[in-house]
Amino acid sequence: MGKYALRRIIQAIPLLFVISVLLFALMYSIGDPLAIVMNVPRRPTGAQLEQARRRMGLDQPIYMQYLYWLVGNDWTYIDQDGDGTLNEEVRGTRRGILRGDLGVSMITRQPVAERIGERLANTLILMLPAYALILIVSFTLGIISALRQYSFLDDLLTTIAFIFYSMPIFLISLGMILLFAVVFRNAGLPYLPIAGMGQPGQSRTLGTLLPYMIMPILSLTAVSAAAYMRYVRASVLEVINQDYVRTARSKGIGERRILLVHVLRNTALPLVTIIGLDFPFLLGGAIITESIFAWPGMGRLFLESLDRSDYPVLMAMLMMLGVFIVLSQLIIDLLYSLLDPRVNLS
Amino acid sequence: MDTSLPSRVVTIEPDIAHESLFQRTVKRFLRHRMAIFGAVMLVLVVFYVIVGSFLYSERYANTTDFGNKWAAPTSEHLMGTDAVGRDVLARTIYGGQVTLIISFLAMAVTAVLGLVLGLVAGYYGGLPDSLIMRVTEALLSIPLLFLLLVLSKFIGVNFPSVTLFGREFSGSVVIVILVLGFTGWMGLARIVRAQVLSLREQEFVVAARALGARDMQILFRHIMPNTLAPVIVYTTLGISNVILLEAYIGFLGTGVQPPTASWGNMIQRATEKIDTVWWMWFFPGMLILITVISINFIGDGLRDALDPRSQK
Numbered sequence: 001m002g003k004y005a006l007r008r009i010i011q012a013i014p015l016l017f018v019i020s021v022l023l024f025a026l027m028y029s030i031g032d033p034l035a036i037v038m039n040v041p042r043r044p045t046g047a048q049l050e051q052a053r054r055r056m057g058l059d060q061p062i063y064m065q066y067l068y069w070l071v072g073n074d075w076t077y078i079d080q081d082g083d084g085t086l087n088e089e090v091r092g093t094r095r096g097i098l099r100g101d102l103g104v105s106m107i108t109r110q111p112v113a114e115r116i117g118e119r120l121a122n123t124l125i126l127m128l129p130a131y132a133l134i135l136i137v138s139f140t141l142g143i144i145s146a147l148r149q150y151s152f153l154d155d156l157l158t159t160i161a162f163i164f165y166s167m168p169i170f171l172i173s174l175g176m177i178l179l180f181a182v183v184f185r186n187a188g189l190p191y192l193p194i195a196g197m198g199q200p201g202q203s204r205t206l207g208t209l210l211p212y213m214i215m216p217i218l219s220l221t222a223v224s225a226a227a228y229m230r231y232v233r234a235s236v237l238e239v240i241n242q243d244y245v246r247t248a249r250s251k252g253i254g255e256r257r258i259l260l261v262h263v264l265r266n267t268a269l270p271l272v273t274i275i276g277l278d279f280p281f282l283l284g285g286a287i288i289t290e291s292i293f294a295w296p297g298m299g300r301l302f303l304e305s306l307d308r309s310d311y312p313v314l315m316a317m318l319m320m321l322g323v324f325i326v327l328s329q330l331i332i333d334l335l336y337s338l339l340d341p342r343v344n345l346s
Numbered sequence: 347m348d349t350s351l352p353s354r355v356v357t358i359e360p361d362i363a364h365e366s367l368f369q370r371t372v373k374r375f376l377r378h379r380m381a382i383f384g385a386v387m388l389v390l391v392v393f394y395v396i397v398g399s400f401l402y403s404e405r406y407a408n409t410t411d412f413g414n415k416w417a418a419p420t421s422e423h424l425m426g427t428d429a430v431g432r433d434v435l436a437r438t439i440y441g442g443q444v445t446l447i448i449s450f451l452a453m454a455v456t457a458v459l460g461l462v463l464g465l466v467a468g469y470y471g472g473l474p475d476s477l478i479m480r481v482t483e484a485l486l487s488i489p490l491l492f493l494l495l496v497l498s499k500f501i502g503v504n505f506p507s508v509t510l511f512g513r514e515f516s517g518s519v520v521i522v523i524l525v526l527g528f529t530g531w532m533g534l535a536r537i538v539r540a541q542v543l544s545l546r547e548q549e550f551v552v553a554a555r556a557l558g559a560r561d562m563q564i565l566f567r568h569i570m571p572n573t574l575a576p577v578i579v580y581t582t583l584g585i586s587n588v589i590l591l592e593a594y595i596g597f598l599g600t601g602v603q604p605p606t607a608s609w610g611n612m613i614q615r616a617t618e619k620i621d622t623v624w625w626m627w628f629f630p631g632m633l634i635l636i637t638v639i640s641i642n643f644i645g646d647g648l649r650d651a652l653d654p655r656s657q658k
Contacts, residue, residue, distance in 0.1 A: 015480060015487070018481065018483075018484040019484040019488065022484055022488075026496050027496070029500055030496065030499045162642065162643075165642070166586065166639040168590050168593045168594070168634050168638075169594075170594075170613060170627065171627070171632070171634070171635060174617075174620065174627045174628075174631070177621075178624050181621065194620060281489050287594070288491075288597065288598070292617060302492060302495075303598065306496065314496070317492075318488055318496075321488070322487045325487045326487055
């Protein structure tokens with residue numbers, strides 16, 4: 001067990017390295033982060049721009065830029081005026097991602113960690129309740145559907161799940177806005193706000209935040225719960241046809257106990273794995289949902305940064321997600337072997 | 347964990363032994379009611395985008411009319427007009443053609459990539475295997491929509507326009523096809539690799555090798571046909587996924603560039619007048635939904651028909 005965990009951690013390191021190289025190679029060519037300053041009123045001169053470029057290390061070849069990103073550049077000097085001589089040289093200040101320095105946003109000059117931190121909090125406010133609701137809805141409906149297989153209720157639930165599962169998320173989001181914000185308002189009913197996290201200047205409490213959360217959470221739930229419900233139904237059906245369930249029934253064990261002890265325990269494990277593996281992806285926020293409802297979370301931060309080629313933010317975000325994803329795979333594998341005695345890791 | 351799938355070798359019962367795998371699959375598929383329903387709906391959608399193009403010209407679909415923008419459905423514009431006064435109905439027709447072409451071609455790219463990389467990784471093992479699998483894992487550790495957006499910006503929007511089927515398409519169509527094709531193959535490569543790992547040691551492969559067959563012959567004549575069943579199911583269900591992803595990147599403005607319409611980019615500006623202009627997102631959105639549902643039904647039907655373990 002300990003050996004297995006160690007081996008997996010050692011394997012994760014080259015994987016993260018490959019991810020970072022792939023991402024960096026992509027980021028390097030998505031655009032010039034300094035292009036944006038050419039549009040400001042006090043346009044910098046060519047010489048100033050050149051100097052900024054060198055200060056940011058953008059004049060260096062890609063492998064040097066990667067190295068600076070990885071381990072920083074405080075061990076070397078920056079030739080600010082670019083004449084190749086030692087005068088006017090400044091020591092680098094970056095410490096690199098391996099030493100915990102995610103860099104500075106090219107747009108706001110804010111530390112990347114700070115910028116991501118704010119947005120991550122907003123995303124979690126949305127995602128954690130959504131995730132909880134997704135689990136509750138998909139398990140409840142999936143189990144009901146499986147236990148009443150081929151009944152009218154089962155047909156209805158599976159059809160609805162099939163439709164939501166096939167639906168682009170903006171269709172349900174925009175439909176909900178039309179109903180809960182527009183039609184309700186026109187009918188004089190209490191209606192929901194369309195965008196953002198609250199009125200500007202208003203202090204934010206759960207009470208003021210809640211109306212803004214309802215529609216994004218319901219959209220996310222409808223689409224994701226539909227996919228999970230199909231999984232839950234299929235795996236419950238697989239388990240209730242197993243020999244040990246028939247044996248339990250023939251021994252006279254009550255249906256309730258069979259369901260809770262024999263069926264649910266055996267379906268929950270693989271499902272928790274599948275759903276658990278999706279969890280780190282939630283930290284990335286929901287790009288579409290966040291942009292429809294103007295929710296200032298990770299997804300929107302990503303879009304804004306991509307738009308302006310703010311690659312320190314993009315790199316940090318994607319690497320953070322990569323680390324979470326790789327780690328959670330490891331943790332889930334280990335947990336699984338602890339919880340299910342049939343799984344043998346060696 | 348052992349991830350190899352059970353082998354696809356089928357023991358055919360004597361009374362149906364005269365049927366080929368293909369015949370049996372067709373028969374089973376035809377018995378799948380929902381799959382037939384899906385196929386019929388898909389044919390109707392294709393019919394809509396083809397026949398529609400005889401009623402409205404593409405030039406009409408791309409003609410802007412700023413005096414009549416954001417107009418609600420009337421008898422003249424049955425589905426209303428969009429943010430620059432273009433007819434939504436005509437655009438759903440041409441947008442549908444673009445979306446369908448994109449999704450089928452992108453899936454073809456994915457199928458080729460996934461199949462070849464999976465075959466190579468599974469058959470040769472060793473260094474090619476670990477290289478391919480590391481890249482697969484790395485790409486799977488980046489959320490798909492993020493990867494798509496970065497990649498479409500990477501490839502860039504300045505791509506010369508292309509002529510295909512006698513029509514001129516914005517170069518962004520090619521980019522979207524490539525981007526979607528390059529980001530969908532990882533799951534398929536894994537499935538194919540797992541299949542090859544189990545097939546590689548089967549008697550018929552060992553026999554072929556003993557008879558002196560070369561690697562390429564073994565790979566493409568003996569192993570590949572046996573991996574096709576899951577590939578067909580994966581690519582079918584993948585098409586519906588690609589349609590959704592195309593819609594998402596089109597919605598975000600990084601997909602197909604106007605004036606060329608796609609179901610995705612038609613919705614892009616719908617959020618500007620979210621409280622009044624429902625027709626701009628409703629019609630393309632419903633078409634996407636209908637198409638994705640029908641392809642998912644077909645995919646489910648194919649999976650049941652091709653699965654030797656299901657006894658229907």
